[in-house]
Amino acid sequence: NAGVTQTPKFRILKIGQSMTLQCAQDMNHNYMYWYRQDPGMGLKLIYYSVGAGITDKGEVPNGYNVSRSTTEDFPLRLELAAPSQTSVYFCASSYSSSGSVGELFFGEGSRLTVL
Amino acid sequence: GQNIDQPTEMTATEGAIVQINCTYQTSGFNGLFWYQQHAGEAPTFLSYNVLDGLEEKGRFSSFLSRSKGYSYLLLKELQMKDSASYLCAVQDSNYQLIWGAGTKLIIKP
Numbered sequence: 001n002a003g004v005t006q007t008p009k010f011r012i013l014k015i016g017q018s019m020t021l022q023c024a025q026d027m028n029h030n031y032m033y034w035y036r037q038d039p040g041m042g043l044k045l046i047y048y049s050v051g052a053g054i055t056d057k058g059e060v061p062n063g064y065n066v067s068r069s070t071t072e073d074f075p076l077r078l079e080l081a082a083p084s085q086t087s088v089y090f091c092a093s094s095y096s097s098s099g100s101v102g103e104l105f106f107g108e109g110s111r112l113t114v115l
Numbered sequence: 116g117q118n119i120d121q122p123t124e125m126t127a128t129e130g131a132i133v134q135i136n137c138t139y140q141t142s143g144f145n146g147l148f149w150y151q152q153h154a155g156e157a158p159t160f161l162s163y164n165v166l167d168g169l170e171e172k173g174r175f176s177s178f179l180s181r182s183k184g185y186s187y188l189l190l191k192e193l194q195m196k197d198s199a200s201y202l203c204a205v206q207d208s209n210y211q212l213i214w215g216a217g218t219k220l221i222i223k224p
Contacts, residue, residue: 042119042202042214043158090157099210100146100165106157 002026006091006107013081013114021076021110023091031094031101032074033058034066036087037109043090049074050096081114088112117141119215121203126221127193135188135201135218143208149177149188150202152217158202161188190220198222 004025013019025032030051035043045058049068063085065077074093078085091107120138127133139147146165150158164170164179164186176189188201200217207213 040123040216042216043204044214045212096210101206101210101212103148103160103163104150104158104212106159109157 004091004093004105004107006089006110008110009108010111011113013078013112015081015083015114017081018077018079019081019112021078021089021091021112023074023076023107024072025074025091025093025105026072027093027095027105028071029093029095029105030071031096032068033092033094033104034064034074034076035090035092036060037090038087046076046089078112083114086112086114117205117207117213119203119205119213121201121215121218123216124219124221126223127190129193129195129222129224131193132189132191133193133220135190135220137186137188137203137215139184139186139203139205139213139215141205141207141213144181145206145208145210147177147179147186147206148204148212149186150204152200152202154199161201193222195222195224 007022033048034046044060047066049055089110092104094102094104118140149161152158162177169178174191202217203215204212
C-alpha cells in the first residue's frame, strides 16, 4: 500500500518555466489537497478536490492550476514560475464523511526552487 | 479573520513532560487536529478532538475546551525522537482546515 505518492521530490526551475507536480493516492480517498509550506510557516492550501471532476481554490491559488480526472490522481500545474513559488509542496488525501475532512495522509513533499 | 496561535519553539528534557498550547479564533468549529512533522518530512496525524475533554493515546494526550478556544497536546516520557514540529489545525464551519504555524519542540538529553 503506497499511500500518497508525489513526484518529483526536488526540482529547480528557471523563472517563467512551467511544470507539473504529480500526486497519486491508492486509498480510494474522495478528498485531495495541495498545500505549500514556507519555512517557519503553516500549511497554506492551494487547491483541493472533493471528488473526481470537482476542484476548488484554496487560500493561495494564484499561479497554479489543478485537475482531478480520476479519484487517484491530482496533478498541480505551475505556469510561468516565479521566485515566490519557491516552497515545499505537499499533496494530501483524506476520506471525508459527514462533512469532516478526516485524517489527512500526506505525500513526502516536493521541494521546488525557482531561480 | 481566522487565527491559530501556537508557541514558535519549546525546549524540554528527555524523560520529562511537555504541554504545547494552541488557541484559535475561527469562523465556527468542527474539530481540532494535531499533527507531528519531523524536519524534512511530511506531517503525520496525531489526534482529533471535537468534544471538550482529554483524549489519551499512549504517551500523547490532547485536550480541548471549545468555550475557551483552546487546546493542548501533552507529551509524556519524552524521547529524543519526539523532537519535531507539532501543528495544530482547526476545521471551521465550512469544514475548511485552518493551520497554525507549528511549534518546534527541541528535546535535550
